[in-house]
Amino acid sequence: MKRMKYVKIIFIVFTLFPFHLSAETAEEKGLRIAKASYENGRGFTDMVSDQLMILIDPKGNEVTREVSGKTLENLDPNDGDKSLTYFKTPKDVEGTVMLSHTHISDDDDQWLYLPALGRVKRISSSNKSGAFMGSEVAFEDFSGTDYRKYEWKFLGEEVENNETFYKLESYPNYENSGYSKRISLIDNLNRTHKLDFYDRKGELLKTLYLEDYVLYKDKIWMANTMKVENIQNKNITIFKWLNRELDVGINKKDFEKSSILRLAD
């Protein structure tokens, strides 16, 4: 009888275990990794940083743009973060301030202060695929970091530079995206290293490389360099985060429309 019980247990284990493995479909596994990767960068509460954006054309001509910004993490998991961006260069836009309240399913709320006009304007945020300041980075690349904005699929593992990555495919589930799909490579610490973007026609448009990962507060991984290579027009944009500080205790009210004028000129 005792032996019978043993066999039974083995039987149960054997039937359950493979069943459990095969229970996770490619979509579920993709979603699980994407969620873990997203949560890797969460818990920062708030953040301040200076950012450099270097635009390089196919001839090698370079221009640098400088902005500084603050971000407030939304503790409500069903709503997006708030951010305030101050533009320093080019000099003709110095003093421009942009406030954005991102949302997961709805369009974001955005306000812009332009020194030349001296007024705060509510602007449309349905421009998902538009270029940010003439760069190869689209507005949706900033607002679309939440894993819930995509459908996911695990494609398998891929070895690149002697390192094994999870290969994931994702399709935007929000309107007006410029992309038909994205393919990402994520390492075993759930950090994204490479992201290929395919345009609406299904052609490879650009590749994003995330580099200089830094571990903050012993638990949050953030890439301090982002490089975007546009395959079609051969332009390159490099984004660098400088002086990034997390959990500095920013007042929530700094992210309200009326606070834009405190930063404005």
Add this chain to the structure above:
Amino acid sequence: MLKKYIISFLFLFLQYLVASQNASAIDYKAYGFIQPEITTFLNGDGRHDQSNSNQSIFVKGTFITYLNDVDQKITINTTGRIDEKDSERSYIDFQKLKYEQYFDDITLKIGNELIFWGVNESFNIIDIINQSNLAEDISGTKKFGQPMISLNYNHSYGNFDLFIMPFFKERIFPGRNGRPRLALEVDKSTVVYESSSKKNKIDAAVRYSTVYDDYDIGIAHFYGNNRSPELNVNPLSQKLDAYYPILSQTSLDIQSTKGAWLYKLETLTAKNGEERHFGIAGGTEYTIYGLRETTSDLGIIVEYTFDDRNDFAFNNEGVLALRWTKNDIKSTSLLAGLVADMSGSSNRFFAEFEQRIRDDLKVFIDMSINGEIDADDFTYAFEEDSQLTLKIAKYF
């Protein structure tokens, strides 16, 4: 005269504040630009014997510093112009010369300030705090700084603003050689006020504004000297006499942002002297993003304004404009459109092009072409003032 003393005092006070800081703690921003401009008038010499060309230099400088760990802020924002032909167009103004103190939910502000009310692109009918400089720009969009003490209370239900405004500034009109200019000169020596305190009247305003979902809403009331005087022909001097009534204006402005569509509305009811009037202006702006699979955007703007005063210059006007933005490294953009008097046949075409040509240089080309203008229209005096202006701004 008193105002000059106060400005000097404010300047010294701000200097004292800056100087009293620990030197290493002073963190400031200073930037600005200088902009030479050349204008050619396309109809030859003007109807009032003005020249067919003009040259001008415009400058703007900004200085900002935060003190005591960003609880206090000092802003100095100066604009000025030297104009070749029109002495009224040469000026210097502290648009902003203010000290701000931030408390938790309250902001206290003292000094010169620019306050914009409204949502429209073209007909800003409710914008009343600052005086216009018509010599700088005949459309009235260029403003002078207004001295004030202001309090802002930021409550979870919205924002409450209170403005107390001493030192009224009279409107500036183009001078004899200005182009465009009114048919007759405005006489500066015969200005009359309804208020017995004249320009020393202390004006006041309150505003409540809030954001609710897709709506940005503002309700405001202004009581004080009207910024816009009545102009009456003096048969003896053959000049225009300006009369500033007391204005008591209540206004509402709303913008609704629905995807690529913006809907805008400004409306007011006001008692101007003894008479009450009503005005409404609004419209829509729709943007096509990624025009024909490029990175450029095309915005289509339609706005209309109505005022129930028959003798008011803009009582039934419409604008149709297109805004093209290339979204390139050079920030190339073009705004072009048509302004038309819906109750007459007067119209005007305008185009504004801009492009960054170097990191610190930007070129602007403005064009304004007057169509046929009715003889009884306020803008009839400008009929032959179609112009092309080239501006190059050097930023520092």
